[in-house]
Structures are given as C-alpha cells and as structure tokens.
Amino acid sequence: MTTIEIDRETGTKPSTSRSADMKFEVVVIPVSDVDRAKAFYARLGWRLDADFTSGNDWRVIQFTPPGSACSVIFGRNVTAAAPGSARGLYLIVPDLEAARQDLLDRGVAVSAPFHGAGDVHTGPDEPYLFGSVRVGGVDPKRGSYSSFASFSDPDGNGWLFQEVTTRLPGRIAAGDTTFASQTDLAAALRRASVAHGEHEKRIGGHDENWADWYADYIVREQAGQELPT
Structure with a gap:
C-alpha cells in the first residue's frame, strides 16, 4: 500500500526571484x-x-x-x-468516486479505483506514478495523492484520475487560496465541516467563531500547512 504522507513542516519553498511567469x-x-x-x-x-x-x-x-x-x-x-501514444495524462480530482461516476453516467468506460503496492513498484500492470502494480480499490487510508482510476480516448491516449485533497507543502502559496470550480470549493467545505465537528467535541460546545475556523482550515489545507485543531 502506497500512501503519501503530508509533512507540513518541510517542503521546498517557492523561489522569490523569477524573470517571468511560465504557465x-x-x-x-x-x-x-x-x-x-x-x-x-x-x-x-x-x-x-x-x-x-x-x-x-x-x-x-x-x-x-x-x-x-x-x-x-x-x-x-x-x-x-x-x-494513441500519449500516456500519463493526469486529471486531479477532490473525490475520485464522484469523478468516476460522472464519466460512467456519460457512458465512458473507466477503470475501477486502484492504489499502489507500498514498496513494490514492478509488476504486470501499465505503469503510472507508483510503478507498474495496481492494487484494487481506493487507498485504505484515503491518503491524498494515493487513489487513482484510468480511462482512454478512442485512440488509446491514456488518462488517469488522481485524488488530491491536501497539497504537499510549497505547492500553493498561503496567500493564493483559490478554487477552480464550485465542486472543489464544496469538497473543501465538507472536509472543514467534518474537522470542525471534531473541534467542537474537543471544546465541548458550539463554536461561535465557526466561520473564521472554517476559513483558517481551508487556507491552511490548501497551502499544506499544519491544520487547526
């Protein structure tokens, strides 16, 4: 089983000097x-x-x-x-199962979810980020970056869904919290809601400042920083 552990204390800091944006x-x-x-x-x-x-x-x-x-x-x-020679085209999604179901509902064939095999990276399957071993099912720990599904276009160009819920440190600047779609924002709010429920259990009551707590959680999660408790 391969799970990406998010180390919020370390990470490559973005360079502060650059000549031009490259998008x-x-x-x-x-x-x-x-x-x-x-x-x-x-x-x-x-x-x-x-x-x-x-x-x-x-x-x-x-x-x-x-x-x-x-x-x-x-x-x-x-x-x-x-x-058909293009391979390893990754589509990052916040909810793998929802993304799969959307394509299935559209009549598009999509593989079952799969994840890596820990330290074993060589096997009979088509290679992807974690090697050529695909273990059936989503990552048991539901770790960010760790669950996949694949599909192809009529020529065989290969696409993969990769579920990412928490970014590794340094991937997004703390001051640049943005969401590309309503779906991504809704998913972030749901994760914040679950975490805030645990927070209220710890403090033993209703949190009057829940909106500030949600905002802090979402910004920190996207920036790969330590999450509030």
Missing part, C-alpha cells in the same frame, strides 16, 4: 480521427474552446476539462506523434 496551458494529444475524438471529449463534458480549420490540411480543436487551467489540443497536422 503550462496546453497539452497536444495525437488522434487518428479528429471528428471521433471531438465527439469523445465533448461527451466527457469538457468545454469546447476552439475548432479552427483550413481546407483539408490543417485543423485545431481545443477542449478544457472542468476547473482546469490547462487545455488539450488535437487535430490535423498539429503533432508528429503516433495516434
């Missing part, structure tokens, strides 16, 4: 049938941003997953890669 915004994936790929990604519920064409020689289609700052592009004469 990773587009991944180009190779497909053999552009219209078939367009229909598939539309069925996922992703936003269609563009469909540009010039005769029969060139076409560019862009889709963006819900809540994502990065988009995918495919088309005709936009990459020399072999169709």
Whole structure:
C-alpha cells in the first residue's frame, strides 16, 4: 500500500526571484480521427474552446476539462506523434468516486479505483506514478495523492484520475487560496465541516467563531500547512 504522507513542516519553498511567469496551458494529444475524438471529449463534458480549420490540411480543436487551467489540443497536422501514444495524462480530482461516476453516467468506460503496492513498484500492470502494480480499490487510508482510476480516448491516449485533497507543502502559496470550480470549493467545505465537528467535541460546545475556523482550515489545507485543531 502506497500512501503519501503530508509533512507540513518541510517542503521546498517557492523561489522569490523569477524573470517571468511560465504557465503550462496546453497539452497536444495525437488522434487518428479528429471528428471521433471531438465527439469523445465533448461527451466527457469538457468545454469546447476552439475548432479552427483550413481546407483539408490543417485543423485545431481545443477542449478544457472542468476547473482546469490547462487545455488539450488535437487535430490535423498539429503533432508528429503516433495516434494513441500519449500516456500519463493526469486529471486531479477532490473525490475520485464522484469523478468516476460522472464519466460512467456519460457512458465512458473507466477503470475501477486502484492504489499502489507500498514498496513494490514492478509488476504486470501499465505503469503510472507508483510503478507498474495496481492494487484494487481506493487507498485504505484515503491518503491524498494515493487513489487513482484510468480511462482512454478512442485512440488509446491514456488518462488517469488522481485524488488530491491536501497539497504537499510549497505547492500553493498561503496567500493564493483559490478554487477552480464550485465542486472543489464544496469538497473543501465538507472536509472543514467534518474537522470542525471534531473541534467542537474537543471544546465541548458550539463554536461561535465557526466561520473564521472554517476559513483558517481551508487556507491552511490548501497551502499544506499544519491544520487547526
């Protein structure tokens, strides 16, 4: 079993000096049938941003997953890669089972949840972040970064859901608490609600400052800092 332990005391601090922002915004994936790929990604519920064409020689289609700052592009004469050769395309989700069910409801085949096998990283399965061993089911500890599910587009380009609920330290600055979607914010509020319930048990009554406690919890969780008790 592989579980990512969140060490809130250590972590790489972001550099304070940089010449320019570098925003990773587009991944180009190779497909053999552009219209078939367009229909598939539309069925996922992703936003269609563009469909540009010039005769029969060139076409560019862009889709963006819900809540994502990065988009995918495919088309005709936009990459020399072999169709279906893109692997390890990760979609970060706050609730793996909800994300799986959404695609299943849309008629998209998705693997069962799986997690890593601890210190064993070599096996018969398709490689992913934790090696080539996929143990069935979500991570028993439900550790952040530790539960996955996979699916592919019609050409075989491989996507994975990865459940992330708490970021490792240094991934998000404490002053930059943002949520890419209503779903992400709702999930954070639910986690704060559960933690606050335990807090009220410890203090033996209703917390009049619950709103401040929620805010502090959510900001600290996203920044990978020690959580309030």
